[in-house]
Amino acid sequence: MIFPDKLVHGRLIKRYKRFLADIELDNGEIVVAHTANSGSMKSCLKEDAEVYLTYVDDPKRKTNYTWEMIKINDSWVGINTAVPNLLIYEAVKNQEIIALEGYTDVKREVRFDDSRFDVFAQNEKEECFIEVKNVSLKMDNYARFPDAVTVRGRKHLNTLMKVKKEGKRAVMVYVVQRADVDVFAPAVDIDPEYAITLKKACENGVEIYPIRAIVSPKKIVLGDILPFELES
Incomplete structure (x- = not known):
């Protein structure tokens, strides 16, 4: 699966309410990303860790970003189920x-x-x-x-x-x-x-x-x- 568009880089601030996460983008903007993962995400959550998001231009969505992966132990972990x-x-x-x-x-x-x-x-x-x-x-x-x-x-x-x-x-x-x-x-x-x-x-x-x-x-x-x- 090749991502059709370049992913957006940022760092994790926190995950909350199961399906939401606050992310700080490289330009300093803080955005809310949809977290397509209903699990606890135990062992793949770390504050200030690098993350990548997909930008979604859909007016029906509450957020324009979907969280795809996080960097843990110097390697990427996919979290989108x-x-x-x-x-x-x-x-x-x-x-x-x-x-x-x-x-x-x-x-x-x-x-x-x-x-x-x-x-x-x-x-x-x-x-x-x-x-x-x-x-x-x-x-x-x-x-x-x-x-x-x-x-x-x-x-x-x-x-x-x-x-x-x-x-x-x-x-x-x-x-x-x-x-x-x-x-x-x-x-x-x-x-x-x-x-x-x-x-x-x-x-x-x-x-x-x-x-x-x-x-x-x-x-x-x-x-x-x-x-x-x-x-x-």
Whole structure:
């Protein structure tokens, strides 16, 4: 994903009300940026850290800026949770992920049972439902998910197990938007029920792919697939 326009540089003052952040731009102006992230953003918030924003010229929006990334430990961390969905959709459509290639029809936001999945792919042989989650939480050298309790996330896992039970392919993709981690694992201390459900899903045939995203102010692209450890 290449950013079509040059991003706006600034520094974080504070994040508040979940979806808002005050940013000081390089010219000294203080603006409010939309934060497209419903999680706690634990381990990727630091006052006065460098950030990049997208400028959006839309009179219907309350703010003209969307917060895209923050610099932590000398590397960029992507915090916009809408980015991973687009990355995986484009990658599956363009046959860029070996484990998920071979599909001739790829769609976004397709419903199965009581859940709506981020990506649906099919060919003449099979149907595949893919749920995508953004990962920004770092603990030691681990990328962990979630960074806050997620009832919706557990619901997706349970529905993926139903998908698999019906003979379709069920895939859980975690897009890790930071470079300073080596392994993916569920955040047991934050949401133990999610960790239990993820392990159960894996045991019942749901495929798990934690994929690192390489984040920069010019583009965000998919990199290597990380190893993962499941706990309960």
